[in-house]
Amino acid sequence: MTTHSDRVRVSGDFFELLDRSGYQWQSPLKSLPENKFIEISQGTTVLAFHYKEGVIVAGDRRATAGNAIMYDRCDKVIPIDDYSLMAIAGVPATAFEMARILSHNFEYYRRSQLQSMSTEGKVRALSKLLKENVGMAMQGVGAVSPLLATYDSSQGKPFLYFYDMLGAEFRILTHVATGSGSPMIRGVLEHENLWGARPLEERSEREASALAIRLLQTAAQFDSATGQARPEDKLYPIIARITKNGYQFVPEDEMADLYKTSMKKG
Numbered sequence: 001m002t003t004h005s006d007r008v009r010v011s012g013d014f015f016e017l018l019d020r021s022g023y024q025w026q027s028p029l030k031s032l033p034e035n036k037f038i039e040i041s042q043g044t045t046v047l048a049f050h051y052k053e054g055v056i057v058a059g060d061r062r063a064t065a066g067n068a069i070m071y072d073r074c075d076k077v078i079p080i081d082d083y084s085l086m087a088i089a090g091v092p093a094t095a096f097e098m099a100r101i102l103s104h105n106f107e108y109y110r111r112s113q114l115q116s117m118s119t120e121g122k123v124r125a126l127s128k129l130l131k132e133n134v135g136m137a138m139q140g141v142g143a144v145s146p147l148l149a150t151y152d153s154s155q156g157k158p159f160l161y162f163y164d165m166l167g168a169e170f171r172i173l174t175h176v177a178t179g180s181g182s183p184m185i186r187g188v189l190e191h192e193n194l195w196g197a198r199p200l201e202e203r204s205e206r207e208a209s210a211l212a213i214r215l216l217q218t219a220a221q222f223d224s225a226t227g228q229a230r231p232e233d234k235l236y237p238i239i240a241r242i243t244k245n246g247y248q249f250v251p252e253d254e255m256a257d258l259y260k261t262s263m264k265k266g
Contacts, residue, residue: 012113014105044225045181046076046087047215048147048160049189050174050201051208054243055149055158057087058212060181060220061235062227072227077238081106082246083151084122089179090144090165094136098129098144119152119159123169130167137165145178149242158242175200181219181226188215205241209250210262212239217263229259 046059059076062069077087078099086102088095105125109117117125126148136142148161148169160172175189192211193200203211213229216237220228229236236255241248250258 012109014101014108044089044227045177045179045185045216045219045223046089046147047177047182047185047189047212048087048149048172048175049193049208050158050160050172051203051205052201053205054151054241055160056205056208056212056239056241057085057147057149058209058216058237058239059087059089059179060216060227060237062225063092064225067224069227072235075238077240077249079103079240079247080122080148080150081110081116083116083153083242085149085240085242085247086126087147087149088144089146089182091142094133094142095144095146098126098133098146101129102126116153119150119155122150123148123159123161126161126163127167127169130163130165134166147172147176147178151242151244151246153244156244177215179226181216181223184219184222185215188218206258209239209241209258213237213259213262231256231259 044060044062044064046057048055048057057077061073061076063071063074074092076089077085078096080086080099080102084106086095086099088099102125106117106122109121126146130144133142133144137144143165145165146163148163149158151158160176162170162172162176162178174193177186177189189200200208216226217228220226234252234256236252236259239250239255241250
């Protein structure tokens with residue numbers, strides 16, 4: 001017969017479960033032999049901003065290692081749960097592992113506590129993973145600078161956060177970009193928000209998506225690590241939206257039409 005003391009307490013903390021199971025996050029690498037180095041793949045440019053119906057999240061598709069192009073179809077916008085997206089700039093291997101852990105964390109909490117994790121809990125969960133990854137980040141082999149977009153059904157509004165490599169989170173009320181191509185487009189975003197046809201938060205879904213495409217194409221003009229769209233190869237940026245209905249990725253056929261329209265001059 002199982003007694004109360006024999007039962008395992010279910011706290012809803014997935015990180016506690018990982019600790020009990022013996023899971024260990026990456027530890028700092030030992031010093032490499034002299035004149036030896038590792039080329040680590042890097043994801044480059046992602047952006048996000050509030051628009052009329054929610055938050056749009058977008059990223060180019062290129063992954064690089066040093067000056068080499070490793071992959072041109074990298075998905076840098078990752079679903080975490082039905083109402084949350086994580087966009088990655090930095091080392092994909094580390095970022096993808098963080099995304100997997102977050103996804104399991106949110107689902108474990110939902111099943112064990114019979115309710116979804118709060119926005120504050122989601123935000124702090126990613127911050128915890130980044131803090132635990134500081135050793136790798138400081139050595140330049142595991143740095144990740146992510147964005148997190150989520151819709152809070154209880155408050156009836158979306159939230160957008162930017163994180164630095166050490167885990168500090170910053171709530172974004174308008175727009176944000178990170179990665180190697182971000183300096184080229186942050187100013188454009190600010191200009192569009194202040195002096196464009198209308199503020200970003202008043203733009204329609206189609207207007208917001210078209211702007212995201214133009215911004216990533218602009219970044220690619222000045223940053224070799226940011227990949228350009230190639231319609232002839234059916235290669236386009238990845239764009240997703242977070243609204244009261246959850247996340248939705250722009251399908252390929254819609255992307256082709258959006259790209260053709262948004263690249264027209266005038």
